[in-house]
Amino acid sequence: MHYAFIGLGHLGGHLAMNLVKGGFAVTVHDLDRDAAAGLVQAGARFAASAALAVAEADALITCLPSPKASTAVLEAVLPHLRPGTTWIEMSTVDFPVLADLARRAEEAGVVTLACPVTGGVHKAKSGEITILVGGAKGTYERHAPALKAMGGAVIHLGGLEQAATVKVMTNMLAFIHLIAAGEALMVCKQAGVDLKDAFEAIRASSGNSFVHETESQVILNGSYDIGFTMDLAVKDAGFALEIGRRLGVPLKLASMMEQTFLEGRARYGGNAWSSMIVKLLEDTTGSALRAPGFPARLGEAD
Incomplete structure (x- = not known):
């Protein structure tokens, strides 16, 4: 699996690092290029834009500060995501916005997993953060190895709304x-x-x-x-x-x-x-x- 990871803030940077350390192929992007420096040293590739980050990806992971940011990123990358790609949204997004974005992704042939995290930045850094998963069981199982590499407890709660x-x-x-x-x-x-x-x-x-x-x-x-x-x-x-x-x-x-x-x-x-x-x-x-x-x-x- 080749993952594109967009959003390398307090949480996202640690989650992406755990994914890289887990041996996954990862391309990263953030508006602050300096946020990716440690990840590149660890083996990730840096993409100059969100569109370039997803060009070869099997799945897109986002960890962003607001629904507005999630919306902007998804709109930027949807034309470049291949049908069959999974969007793994790890941001905290209110369900009506998430449901609308997931619908738009589905129309482009992209399946959504809601995977918000809980436990704090220090747990993300140590790889012990809890990941709450919502979405189709088969999609979850396909990406479970990557989710387990990023966190500790990984709990499938049902659909997008439940997570x-x-x-x-x-x-x-x-x-x-x-x-x-x-x-x-x-x-x-x-x-x-x-x-x-x-x-x-x-x-x-x-x-x-x-x-x-x-x-x-x-x-x-x-x-x-x-x-x-x-x-x-x-x-x-x-x-x-x-x-x-x-x-x-x-x-x-x-x-x-x-x-x-x-x-x-x-x-x-x-x-x-x-x-x-x-x-x-x-x-x-x-x-x-x-x-x-x-x-x-x-x-x-x-």
């Missing part, structure tokens, strides 16, 4: 957990608890979460560097509420979470790390959540 929905719900939970973790740590600090001890106690308790184990660390370091921005958080929070409205499910906590992230983006900017949402509480109380011994980035030593 897209589960992905958005995981992000919704993560954002809610993040706000809650910040509040819990702040209460512990104000009560005089050593924050390193508080972190360990929560991690060993029924109140633990994946978000606490990961994002609390970069918060306590003060870097907030989780590799995921406020703009992306606001986008995905909006997707969650859209799904709830479409399916008739009231999402009260998600509504509060979205408003909190809108406030955070307005205060700190769209490019600020999403973990900075706890800074709203830090600024309100005039007290920073800091403790020694925590890394600036996950997977790195302090």
Whole structure:
């Protein structure tokens, strides 16, 4: 299998590298050519345009920051994709847009797999990120070796809508957990608890979460560097509420979470790390959540 991989950002660059290290033939493209330098050294080929990237590909993989970007890339490459090619969309895209793009791809003879990922940039780097798959079982099985090379757990959830929905719900939970973790740590600090001890106690308790184990660390370091921005958080929070409205499910906590992230983006900017949402509480109380011994980035030593 020859894969074209377009979108080499925080997540995509690591996913593409894992694919190359897995021994697959990979041609990469990104608007930032420097993002491909390490991949080229590892054995990937660089294409100067998206159209050139897919010229010899059996499958196109995209990992992009927005539905707008996914739409632009697919429109650019559809005339150059051979019938029978698979489009593997690893971006987080709301289902109505994904369904429309998949329909347009199908008209050109291209089959779509929705394969959004969850677990964070550090999991993508280590090859342990979870990949949620939606699409025809046969298409999934044909590309399962490549998906397994890029990630850890690979879970087939049914159709495109099921994979897209589960992905958005995981992000919704993560954002809610993040706000809650910040509040819990702040209460512990104000009560005089050593924050390193508080972190360990929560991690060993029924109140633990994946978000606490990961994002609390970069918060306590003060870097907030989780590799995921406020703009992306606001986008995905909006997707969650859209799904709830479409399916008739009231999402009260998600509504509060979205408003909190809108406030955070307005205060700190769209490019600020999403973990900075706890800074709203830090600024309100005039007290920073800091403790020694925590890394600036996950997977790195302090």
